[in-house]
Amino acid sequence: MPKNCNFIGKLREVGLRPTKQRIKMCEVLYNREKTFHFTINDLVKMISEKMNEKISLATVYNTVHAFEKKGYLKEISIDSHKSYFDTNTSAHHHFFDEDTHELIDCDESDIDKINIRKNITGKKINSVEVLVRVAGDNQTQK
């Protein structure tokens, strides 16, 4: 996804019709300096705050999933209760702050390359992701 605009073209390129809602969502997600993490709920709030028109919850789900399928978003599973999505679709690892429930990207340099010595026979490795759970020094768990 580009740093700035021409979302219409980008959507068309991957075969998604550039509807008003999809363009709006692109603006909210990608017109910013840094990539970020969000839940569907976060996104609904962000859109309804930034925009003056309503957007249906179903549309947000549909569109997020459409974007995910096309590689514009990545889903991250940390918590069985929440689905997080990441606008950073490149392979990278995460810290998860168990106090604040905040998800933080690792820089490339934060974690050495993972060496997988063995694989499941007949299978191809699709991804290797590390999750580092952290918390304040006092209370350990949620």
Added chain:
Amino acid sequence: MPKNCNFIGKLREVGLRPTKQRIKMCEVLYNREKTFHFTINDLVKMISEKMNEKISLATVYNTVHAFEKKGYLKEISIDSHKSYFDTNTSAHHHFFDEDTHELIDCDESDIDKINIRKNITGKKINSVEVLVRVAGDNQTQK
């Protein structure tokens, strides 16, 4: 959790009352050679098949969470739709077969030790876990 029996004592040790249901659940989960993974649904089925008495779904949830809190079970997040639990509570990594949705433990030797070079300030690392997603060579995603 022990290889065999005295679940009553073990439950008492951590301050859980050894009720009929909890002892049954221990038997189903820990009277076996190898550790394994399950969802709440799997477990309900297993219990209702192995036992002749009914167990309430709520009890299974309560008991699984009680066991988790006491370190008898570990939750694994892979899929936002399903909660997996693991009777292997030691630190270890996983393969996840995206074709079959099967979760497979990594042996200690399968993955080199992960080296975390940087951490979030003021936080302690609670766990470092790797998830290796694999799939058949043909179709890549679900």
Added chain:
DNA sequence: AATCTACATTATAATAATTCTAAACTATTG
């Protein structure tokens, strides 16, 4: 530019997973 068609959006209903509730039950303590 009007029409057509396939795809999108929408509000709402349906489903699924999990948690809550409050009444009945039971393991432990005294």
Added chain:
DNA sequence: CAATAGTTTAGAATTATTATAATGTAGATT
């Protein structure tokens, strides 16, 4: 063996997500 604090239970409630079916719209065709 009575008291009580923790447990189980069925079912209701809640939450997240997906399905439905009617309406709307983008893009191609005239």
